[in-house]
Amino acid sequence: MREITKETYLNWYEEMLFWRKFEDKLAQVYIQQKVRGFLHLYNGQEAILAGALHAMDLTKDRMITAYRNHVQPIGMGVDPKRVMAELYGKATGTSQGLGGSMHIFSKEHRFHGGHGIVGGQIPLGAGMAFGDKYFNRDNVTLTFFGDGAARQGTLHETFNMAMNWKLPVVFCVENNGYAMGTSVQRTANHEDIWKLGLGYEMPSGPVDGMNPEKVAEAFDEAIERARTGGGPTFLDIKTYRYRGHSMSDAQKYRTKEEVEEYQKLDPITQVLEKIKTNAWATEEEIKTIDKRVKDRVKECEQFAEESDYPDTSVMYDSVYEQEDYPFLPHKL
Ligand SMILES: Cc1ncc(C[n+]2csc(CCOP(=O)(O)OP(=O)(O)O)c2C)c(N)n1
Numbered sequence: 001m002r003e004i005t006k007e008t009y010l011n012w013y014e015e016m017l018f019w020r021k022f023e024d025k026l027a028q029v030y031i032q033q034k035v036r037g038f039l040h041l042y043n044g045q046e047a048i049l050a051g052a053l054h055a056m057d058l059t060k061d062r063m064i065t066a067y068r069n070h071v072q073p074i075g076m077g078v079d080p081k082r083v084m085a086e087l088y089g090k091a092t093g094t095s096q097g098l099g100g101s102m103h104i105f106s107k108e109h110r111f112h113g114g115h116g117i118v119g120g121q122i123p124l125g126a127g128m129a130f131g132d133k134y135f136n137r138d139n140v141t142l143t144f145f146g147d148g149a150a151r152q153g154t155l156h157e158t159f160n161m162a163m164n165w166k167l168p169v170v171f172c173v174e175n176n177g178y179a180m181g182t183s184v185q186r187t188a189n190h191e192d193i194w195k196l197g198l199g200y201e202m203p204s205g206p207v208d209g210m211n212p213e214k215v216a217e218a219f220d221e222a223i224e225r226a227r228t229g230g231g232p233t234f235l236d237i238k239t240y241r242y243r244g245h246s247m248s249d250a251q252k253y254r255t256k257e258e259v260e261e262y263q264k265l266d267p268i269t270q271v272l273e274k275i276k277t278n279a280w281a282t283e284e285e286i287k288t289i290d291k292r293v294k295d296r297v298k299e300c301e302q303f304a305e306e307s308d309y310p311d312t313s314v315m316y317d318s319v320y321e322q323e324d325y326p327f328l329p330h331k332l
C-alpha cells in the first residue's frame with residue numbers, strides 16, 4: 001500500500017469534507033424539491049471510502065455498493081458535476097438523468113452501482129470477481145453492503161461460492177448500527193457481523209470505521225490476499241450515520257444524545273485534529289482547503305441547475321424491450 005503521509009491526511013481531509021458538503025447541499029436542494037425520490041446520505045461513514053480508496057489500485061479495481069452511493073463514484077474518479085446532475089434528473093448526469101439517486105454508475109471508472117434491492121449487490125460483486133478470475137485479470141472487487149443486507153440469505157450462498165472458488169473479492173459490511181429503524185441489537189443475538197464469515201472459514205474481522213488509517217490497513221491486507229489468489233475477506237466496519245436512513249426518516253428509534261456521542265468520533269474532525277497536532281497545515285492553509293471545497297460544491301450545483309432535462313423521447317430508451325413482445329411499445 002502507498003505510505004500514509006502528511007499529504008494523505010491533507011487529501012483525506014479535503015475529499016471527505018467535499019463528500020460531506022456535497023451531500024449537505026443535496027439535502028438542502030432535496031427540501032427545495034429540486035432532487036426527488038429517495039435520498040440516502042453517507043454522512044458519518046466517509047472514513048470507510050477514504051481508507052478503501054487509499055488501498056485500492058484505481059486503475060483496475062472495482063466497487064459495487066447499495067443505494068447510499070453518491071460519493072463513492074466521485075472517489076473513483078467520476079466528475080462530481082455529473083453525479084449532482086444525475087440527482088437533479090438532468091441529461092448531463094451519469095445516466096443521462098434516467099437513474100437518479102440510487103443508481104449512480106460508471107463502467108469506465110469500474111463503479112458498478114448503485115443498487116436498491118437490499119443485498120442484491122452481494123452476489124453481483126462476487127460475480128464480477130468470478131469474471132476477473134475466469135479471464136485471468138488481477139482486478140479486485142470491493143463489495144459493500146449494510147448491516148441489514150448482511151441478514152439476507154444471499155450473503156450465505158455468495159460466501160460459500162466465493163470461498164470455494166477463492167474469488168478476488170472483499171466483502172465489506174458498513175455496519176452503521178441500523179437498517180432503517182431496526183438496530184443491529186434487535187436483529188440477531190450477537191452484534192459481531194464479521195462472525196458470519198467464520199462458517200465459511202473466510203478471513204473475517206472488525207474494523208474501526210471512523211479512522212481512515214485503520215480502514216486502509218484492513219483493506220490493504222484484504223486486497224493483497226484477493227489479488228494474490230488467497231480469496232475473499234469479510235470486513236465488519238463499525239460506523240455510524242448521523243442523518244436519517246433517508247430524507248424522510250423521523251428517527252424515532254434513537255436519541256439525539258446517541259447521535260451526538262458518535263459525532264464526537266467524527267472521521268473528518270479526527271483527521272483535522274491529527275493534521276493540527278502534527279502541524280501539517282497552518283490555519284490559513286486549512287481555510288484555503290475549506291474554501292476550495294465550498295467552491296467545488298457550488299460549481300456542481302450550478303452545473304446541475306443549468307443543465308437541461310432529458311428529452312421525453314429518451315424516456316424508454318434504457319428499458320428492456322423484447323422485439324417480439326406484442327404489448328407496450330416502449331419507444332415514444
Ligand atoms: C429486498 C429488500 N427488502 C427491503 C427493502 C427496503 N429497505 C430499503 S433500505 C433497508 C434497510 C437496509 O439497511 P442496511 O443494509 O443496514 O443499510 P443502510 O441503509 O444502513 O446503509 C430496507 C429494509 C429493500 N430495498 N429491498
Ligand SMILES: [Mg+2]
Pocket residue numbers: 146147148174175176177178179180
Ligand atoms: Mg445499516
